Amino acid sequence: MPVRLTNRPVCHHCDGFPVVSITTGARRRDGSRVLLRVVCPVCQGTGHAHHAASLVRIGR
Numbered sequence: 001m002p003v004r005l006t007n008r009p010v011c012h013h014c015d016g017f018p019v020v021s022i023t024t025g026a027r028r029r030d031g032s033r034v035l036l037r038v039v040c041p042v043c044q045g046t047g048h049a050h051h052a053a054s055l056v057r058i059g060r
Contacts, residue, residue: 009049014040018047 010016018040026034039045 011040011043011047011049013042014047016047018043018045 011018020038021035022038024034024036028034040047043049
Protein backbone atom coordinates (compact mmCIF):
# COMPACT_ATOMS: atom_id res chain seq x y z
CA MET A 1 0.00 0.00 0.00
CA PRO A 2 1.47 3.41 -0.92
CA VAL A 3 2.36 5.86 1.80
CA ARG A 4 0.78 9.29 1.42
CA LEU A 5 2.94 12.21 2.43
CA THR A 6 1.64 15.68 2.97
CA ASN A 7 2.38 18.07 0.15
CA ARG A 8 4.54 20.76 1.73
CA PRO A 9 5.40 23.86 -0.28
CA VAL A 10 9.02 24.25 -1.35
CA CYS A 11 10.98 27.20 0.02
CA HIS A 12 11.01 29.92 -2.65
CA HIS A 13 14.41 31.22 -1.54
CA CYS A 14 16.38 28.00 -2.09
CA ASP A 15 13.97 26.10 -4.42
CA GLY A 16 14.25 22.95 -2.31
CA PHE A 17 18.06 22.88 -2.16
CA PRO A 18 18.55 24.10 1.42
CA VAL A 19 22.19 23.09 1.93
CA VAL A 20 24.94 23.76 -0.62
CA SER A 21 28.70 23.33 -0.58
CA ILE A 22 30.87 26.04 -2.09
CA THR A 23 34.48 25.38 -2.98
CA THR A 24 37.07 27.94 -1.94
CA GLY A 25 39.57 26.88 -4.59
CA ALA A 26 42.07 25.77 -1.95
CA ARG A 27 43.15 22.16 -1.42
CA ARG A 28 44.20 20.24 1.67
CA ARG A 29 47.41 18.21 1.90
CA ASP A 30 45.58 15.02 0.92
CA GLY A 31 44.28 16.68 -2.28
CA SER A 32 40.67 17.16 -1.23
CA ARG A 33 39.04 20.55 -1.69
CA VAL A 34 38.16 22.94 1.11
CA LEU A 35 34.37 23.41 1.11
CA LEU A 36 32.07 25.87 2.85
CA ARG A 37 28.69 24.46 3.85
CA VAL A 38 25.91 27.07 3.54
CA VAL A 39 22.37 26.60 4.87
CA CYS A 40 19.33 28.55 3.63
CA PRO A 41 18.59 31.22 6.28
CA VAL A 42 14.85 31.28 5.54
CA CYS A 43 13.93 27.58 5.86
CA GLN A 44 17.00 26.79 8.02
CA GLY A 45 17.94 23.68 6.08
CA THR A 46 14.54 22.00 5.73
CA GLY A 47 13.81 22.98 2.12
CA HIS A 48 10.16 23.63 2.91
CA ALA A 49 8.30 26.90 3.31
CA HIS A 50 6.51 27.68 6.54
CA HIS A 51 2.75 27.98 6.51
CA ALA A 52 1.44 31.51 6.74
CA ALA A 53 -0.56 30.62 9.87
CA SER A 54 2.62 29.69 11.72
CA LEU A 55 4.30 33.03 11.05
CA VAL A 56 4.02 35.68 13.72
CA ARG A 57 3.32 39.23 12.62
CA ILE A 58 4.90 42.05 14.57
CA GLY A 59 3.43 45.52 14.54
CA ARG A 60 0.01 46.77 13.59
